[in-house]
Amino acid sequence: MPKGRYKGNKRHFTNFEAMEEQKKKEEKERQWRKEQGETDSEEEEEEEGKKKESGSSSSESESESGEEAKEQKSKGVSSLIECENPNRVVNKPKKVTTMNASTAKVQLSRREREEIEKQRATAHYRKLHAEGRTEEARQDLARLAIIRQQREEAAKKKDEEKKAKEAAAANKREQVARALNKKKT
Template identity: 60%
Template sequence: MPKGGKKGGHKGRMRTYTSPEEIDAQMKAEKERKKKEEEEGAAVNDNQSEDKLTASGSGDSDDEGSEKRKGVEGLIEIENPNRVAQKAKKITDIELEGPKQLSRREREEIEKQKAKERYMKMHLAGKTDQAKADLARLAIIRKQREEAARKKEEERKGKLAAFVNVVEQLVKMSCWKSEIHYCFLLCHCSKRSSAGGGDSG
């Protein structure tokens, strides 16, 4: 691999040197530019100091006024209401132990959670409309179930009584050869009715 790498060295180029006259001309131009800037800065500072004297003597000084502006920027007065000036804060101004400021979303989330907790407490106490409606519905369902159970019991008793009447009629008509069959039939029917099979038949 050659000494200068893949691309090779820069040996074939012509060298250009700055003459001492050119260097002196550049230095003079630089000095003149600096003088102009200092004069413009002094004029701006004079205007600002006059403005400060005419303004109220509150003692607050803007950090922006003390900054030195260069070129045309020092001549143009900019008043942008949307521009927020970043001022340096003192350590004594910063509150470390103060309450933390929450964002709007965080505040809304906390309020929503508190409202939900209050609603659940009231709901459990039966004070909300939904809780009252639920309790009324439960009472209606309880009544319906009690009514259905009572009707079922009456129906079962009615069927058993009808069956016993039929058996007694058969015995009176002496269709049964002995009373043993009658006792067996009554025991069997009572077992079926107590086991819940009395409503089928």
């Protein structure tokens, strides 16, 4: 086979009993060092802290492990190695107080926050635009004023033309009426 290929199971698991023996051996060495006075004060503090933790947990773990061993007899190495799946979601019972607090403060995603912020900004701009405080609104109002003035001028011009037409029509009628009156007499 070429180099670098996986040639088989290279995993090595230590036996639980061997681990226990190693712990006992280390403990005996610590005791011996303590008796001889060769340990540093830092090491002693660490050892005492470990002993306190392991002492309280060892009595509990012994009683629990005895019960668990009776209940569970698993095959192979799985009984020796305790591992926890980091992807496993444990359903914990929720308290009412935490549920109310979580519903009160809803965490929004970045896109949702940006969308809400955008809507607020457009509403604010529209409000300012309606009040005439924006530059664009001022330009629109100036154009509107010019258009109104042009429309007023156009309306006046139309009225004048209309009056001129009416006056011309009335003048023509009068001339026709005079001409008709002269013929009759």
